[in-house]
Amino acid sequence: MRGMRHRxxxxxxxxxxxxxxxxxxxxxxxxxKLGDMAAFAEQVANYRILPxxxxxxxxxxxxxxxxxxxxxxxxxxxxxxxxxxxxxxxALFVTALTVALAxxxxxxxxxxxxxxxxxxxxxxxxxxLLVLALAVAIGGPGRLSGxxxxx
Amino acid sequence: xxxxxxxxxxxAILASGSALGLGLNALSPHPVALSVPVYPAAEPGSGTCSxxxxxQQARRTPTMPLREALTACAGCTAAFVDARGTAAFAQGHIAxxxxxxRGDVDELRQAIERLRTxxxxxxxxxxxxxxxxxxxVDLLVGAGFTDVRLLEGTxxxxxxxxxxxxxxxxxxxxxxxxxx
Numbered sequence: 207m208r209g210m211r212h213r214x215x216x217x218x219x220x221x222x223x224x225x226x227x228x229x230x231x232x233x234x235x236x237x238x239k240l241g242d243m244a245a246f247a248e249q250v251a252n253y254r255i256l257p258x259x260x261x262x263x264x265x266x267x268x269x270x271x272x273x274x275x276x277x278x279x280x281x282x283x284x285x286x287x288x289x290x291x292x293x294x295x296x297a298l299f300v301t302a303l304t305v306a307l308a309x310x311x312x313x314x315x316x317x318x319x320x321x322x323x324x325x326x327x328x329x330x331x332x333x334x335l336l337v338l339a340l341a342v343a344i345g346g347p348g349r350l351s352g353x354x355x356x357x
Numbered sequence: 358x359x360x361x362x363x364x365x366x367x368x369a370i371l372a373s374g375s376a377l378g379l380g381l382n383a384l385s386p387h388p389v390a391l392s393v394p395v396y397p398a399a400e401p402g403s404g405t406c407s408x409x410x411x412x413q414q415a416r417r418t419p420t421m422p423l424r425e426a427l428t429a430c431a432g433c434t435a436a437f438v439d440a441r442g443t444a445a446f447a448q449g450h451i452a453x454x455x456x457x458x459r460g461d462v463d464e465l466r467q468a469i470e471r472l473r474t475x476x477x478x479x480x481x482x483x484x485x486x487x488x489x490x491x492x493x494v495d496l497l498v499g500a501g502f503t504d505v506r507l508l509e510g511t512x513x514x515x516x517x518x519x520x521x522x523x524x525x526x527x528x529x530x531x532x533x534x535x536x537x
Contacts, residue, residue: 240381240384240385241385241386241387242385242386242387243381243382243385243387243388243389244387244388244389244390245387246389247389247395248395248397250395251395251396251397252397253397254397254422254425258394258395258396258419258504259394261394261395262389262390262391262392262393262394262395263391265389265395266378266379266382266388266389266391267374267375267378267379268378269378269381269382270373270374270375270376270377270378270379270380270381270382271370271371271374271375271377271378272374273374273377273378273381274370274373274374274377275370275374278370284366284369284370286363286366287363287366287367287370288366288370290363290367291367291370291371309424310424311422
């Protein structure tokens with residue numbers, strides 16, 4: 207009985223740690239883009255997936271959405287929805303990166319502002335974040351959340 | 358949590374995030390203009406007619422990678438404009454390309470009008486710094502075309518990539534006094 211409770215507690219702590227990590231990553235990713243949104247839009251365009259007319263609106267909206275997701279995950283509010291959106295956005299990023307790399311496009315990732323070049327390592331990193339976000343979306347906020355009973 | 362509650366939370370996050378994104382963009386020291394199309398930049402090291410090799414003005418000209426241009430050529434989704442001289446064009450050019458050497462708009466009017474049926478126009482030459490293609494890009498932009506790109510690569514690169522090609526004069530162009 208005590209062992210089961212211990213495992214349960216450990217699981218809840220792990221979930222809380224996961225959402226803090228993912229939330230922190232999303233907040234950091236959003237923050238690094240805000241200084242030069244025009245440059246981020248060029249990085250989005252370089253993926254050659256979106257039509258040119260839609261690149262600017264997409265680039266303008268994304269950091270805001272990342273920021274809201276990150277904040278909610280860190281605070282443990284609406285955790286499952288925020289984590290589901292985090293997972294969905296990571297799936298989008300993984301798809302875009304894979305398509306770009308498969309097409310031989312030499313581009314900057316655009317993940318955290320700056321000029322980090324997209325590689326298959328970037329894809330693996332985003333896949334890992336996708337799995338972690340899915341775990342939180344399924345498992346919930348864990349301990350230390352703003353709303354313990356929230357699902 | 359029921360599905361309706363989850364859906365409403367998802368929508369609320371997307372809506373508030375979008376609004377926040379627009380606000381943050383407006384406050385950014387380098388905001389992106391929402392109504393202006395953003396085209397891919399040149400890829401470092403791809404092709405010889407690239408932004409790095411070209412004039413300062415070429416840095417602001419959207420480009421199309423050779424690989425993407427090969428697809429566009431096969432699918433007839435873009436018009437190709439050859440900015441080289443008449444003799445070079447007659448010796449060989451991208452299949453279906455319009456010959457548009459540097460000149461004034463009135464002189465090249467018929468060739469320019471043929472391009473208006475295409476959403477995207479790709480201009481190329483055989484120069485490392487796009488010296489012939491860039492003025493033609495400027496001419497077309499000045500004539501009101503909105504999606505004009507430089508090919509990332511030259512005619513030689515196109516041949517090396519075994520892109521569709523043909524020889525002969527540009528019968529459809531009627532560019533008046535053509536020149537080398």
